[in-house]
Amino acid sequence: MIAAGALPKCVAVGIDNAGAGRGLDYLPNKPGAGPQGMRQDAANWPGGGSASYLAHVAEEILPAVQTRYGTTLDPSKTLFGGSSFGGISALQAATTYPALFGRVLCESPSLWVEEGRLLERACEYDGALPERMFLGMGGREYTDRYEDNEANRGVDAKMASWTTTLRDSFAAKGMGDDRLKYVLEAGAIHNEGAWARRFPVALDFLLGRGGAEARSAGVAAAVDGMLDLLAKGAQRQGHLAFLCPSTPTPGQRVRLYVNRANSPPLARKPNTSAKGGFDGWRLGGFEAAMAPAESLRGVGGDWWVVEVEVPRGVERLDCVFHDGGGGWENNCGADFHFECAYPVQS
Template sequence: MTSRSRPILAGLATGALTTGALAAPLESQRLEALRQTLSAPGAASEFWAGVKVSGAPLIESRPDGSALVTFLWRGESNREVELGWPVWTADRRENHLQRLAGSDVWFKTVRLPAGTRLSYQLAADPKRGAPGDRAAYRAGLVAALAPDPLNPRRWERSSVVELPGAPPQPWVAPRAVAKGRLATSVFESKALGNRREVTLYSPPGTAKATPLIIVFDADRYLSSIPTPTILDNLIAAGAIPPVTAVFVANPTRESRGGELACNPAFADMLAYELLPWIRARASVSDDPNKTVLAGSSFGGLISACAALRHPERFGAALSQSGSFWWEPENGKTPPDAAGWVARQVQAQDRKPIRFYLDAGLLEANGGSESILSTTRKLADVLRAKGYEVRQVEFAGGHDDLAWRGTLSDGLIHLLGDAR
């Protein structure tokens, strides 16, 4: 797994922020007002009393529709507090909360675009392990991450920021509709020499051959992104036809990066082993235009790569925040060049594939090699080649909370007319 396939979990020691007269004003007007009055008895207690009523984080609207969002932590004895959120950064210290000197107030202020929706956690004093042992530190950090105790809005084990204008996610909650059936089997690939769980979703009430969706990272799309529920709701509402879905698990955490990083052997396995295996167990269309590959991060990357390798079998790719920054070890190019996948598209004749590509506005860190930038470049190259492509940018980061909403948009776009 790469550092860009999950939210970055940051942390080094932090210092207190000076309250001296020469210090620059804080971005947050509420925190600046507190800083100016800290010498008054009870100022910090009064601030925390207000937070208890309004909740955290602090949200201060800007004239352009964006907002200053200030994450908070209350603690006098902590040595450090760290923010785990779905925004990649090369410098881990960027995710540290600072302590307002002379107080128990820890804070980090960021500017977020209108309509942002994201999940986050906080870690106070994570265990570091031996100096320089990144694996031990990461393990300690993950163990320390927890929901924000000052924020009443929760999702799974995370807290939620949702700014005004965040798009609705109407398909994720269970409804009183007919439900599809789930069955999990073990699939063995002779070509790859491994075994994995594969979960088959069969739609309710149909005997016809249906469109097929193959979804990567099964654990994610069967839980945090509740795809079976989303499919039940979309089918019941007539937004898409009845579909069969297959959720493909990773044999191990380590195998994910090797298989999903545009691995041609994995793409061949999908075409020559998994697809016949599915067709022996479910009535699915043999029309490539009704066969969709779908996933996020590395799963979005392999969705595009496998379709480009086997357009005779997979005619549509749904990529959520695809890792199109990826380059093979011998394929690095100047920073302003299109990414490796885009270069393959440029070098080949157009193929009968439709694309849905999305990426978050908060996935811009990394400049020309960020997920947002490389997704834009790929979309431009696809359009120039004459491909049908829909590119969507949402106000969020590398986050299941965002993807659980945009997944339905991609499915409707690619399958809404597949009848």
């Protein structure tokens, strides 16, 4: 994104976590087991040192970085971010040091800590807030870790609702769409892969130079770096097709890839096209000729690609592939489906 001109040059400072003891740095109190005991595994985890940790970052690390690398202390160019317990740390930074960290990235914050009391305090907070904040959450962050059943899907919904409550509270305090971006990603789990997918969107909102052309080029440059990993991961898992970015945002143009080498109906055929629709084939539709993916020649297989636009307001992209002569690749009758990320509107 920097090379594409979508972001200014910046210095990224990564502070390693303390592993099992990370709650001591990131949380204002011990996490507890969560509402209705949803996290019994965390009942005895440490916490309570977040004020000291943030003071260390603000009073020692930031000045040291500025001295060594000549970085600015302009809050509009200073970002603090974290995920999970680190997302709670980012939330604490937003309310404790808003004049220092003018940009805050809060991913999948563990708002279940303290049986929900931390969320209550955040909603009751009436002080200053950062100029911009990105808030991200996945729709399957609990059932990915625990059994996927009706009760646990209810916990997924509660976790999403808690994040929405935080968004609503900050919006009521004056953080409109120009200052607060909330992305609730359907089907996303609680891991680094999900946070990486949302990262280009978050950076663009928090630090981007603006302008559709710069944003498009910046996001494209960011996802190009993930392309080989996505293709190799698809091959390793036996997947015939993937998207880049893997979870698109409605309104975004994405690249759809298929590995013809692993598809008998398409292998060695002169032509391949993609036929698609949205939301269970109920909305819209497209059909487009594909071309060899030159950038993946070194990965192995026979990857072909086409660029398509995901309309605003949809939640899923559906597609199949054909050779134009009666040969169809439809995933053994199941078709191919890709969930979308979607911003939750105010």
